[in-house]
């Protein structure tokens with residue numbers, strides 16, 4: 205498994221996304237993913253599945269240190285004391301003493317960023333989270349967050365797939381020492397029917413989704429595809445035994461545009 209390193213965090217390049225996975229399905233998929241070789245699981249307070257993610261983790265039989273677990277704080281808990289309290293609640297649901305990474309799920313116009321970052325730094329210093337980071341932060345906000353944070357930020361988790369040009373955010377993350385973690389990395393399943401990706405895949409004996417995920421990890425970007433299907437768990441992990449040529453990487457990169465967003469970021473200015 206390729207590891208993406210940033211500010212001391214070691215993030216396995218492919219993780220399992222868990223948005224919309226609930227109940228028994230969620231616990232089962234998390235367990236199966238870990239048994240197949242996944243070592244990175246992405247959840248959030250908002251997904252209402254932290255309990256089941258924790259169950260899957262325990263059922264896998266893996267040692268705690270072998271799995272990189274991320275959760276995210278919802279903006280209604282961004283006041284510093286609320287942040288710590290809600291993170292402790294997440295840990296109770298997960299039945300863990302710490303997470304590997306905790307993120308601010310979305311920027312909030314309501315609580316000053318400096319105050320929220322103070323709470324986040326406290327979470328790290330008090331051992332509730334090994335690493336801290338941000339999600340859905342545009343270039344200007346990511347710069348502000350890095351400048352304000354007392355503790356180093358490990359990553360910015362943003363939407364990224366071949367239909368969305370994120371060159372500016374990626375460049376900013378590199379410059380700021382943040383890893384980029386791509387959410388909706390297979391464009392919510394849309395890449396499966398993409399002719400360009402399928403054609404490139406044929407040359408490597410890979411599916412269009414595998415080509416898409418390879419294109420991400422080959423840029424040193426981590427990706428957290430979600431699936432509820434066992435065979436796709438395996439498919440999405442099978443991206444470390446082939447390499448895309450420079451030409452193929454460029455062809456895929458040229459497919460993106462600024463209009464390719466699939467998740468509504470609430471009118472945030474991404475430039």
Ligand SMILES: NC(=O)c1ccc[n+]([C@@H]2O[C@H](COP(=O)([O-])OP(=O)(O)OC[C@H]3O[C@@H](n4cnc5c(N)ncnc54)[C@H](OP(=O)(O)O)[C@@H]3O)[C@@H](O)[C@H]2O)c1
Pocket residue numbers: 220221222223224246247309339340361362386387388389390391392393394396413414428429430431432433436439440467
């Ligand atoms: N930070 C944020 O604000 C934020 C926002 C959105 C998402 N996320 C995180 O990122 C994760 C992934 O994003 P996402 O769930 O929006 O979208 P995604 O992973 O791009 O796509 C998931 C969809 O694609 C299908 N799929 C997965 N692998 C496939 C494959 N190999 N071939 C064909 N179809 C495939 C799945 O269907 P099946 O189940 O039928 O396989 C599912 O419907 C989330 O689960 C969540 O953990 C974070």
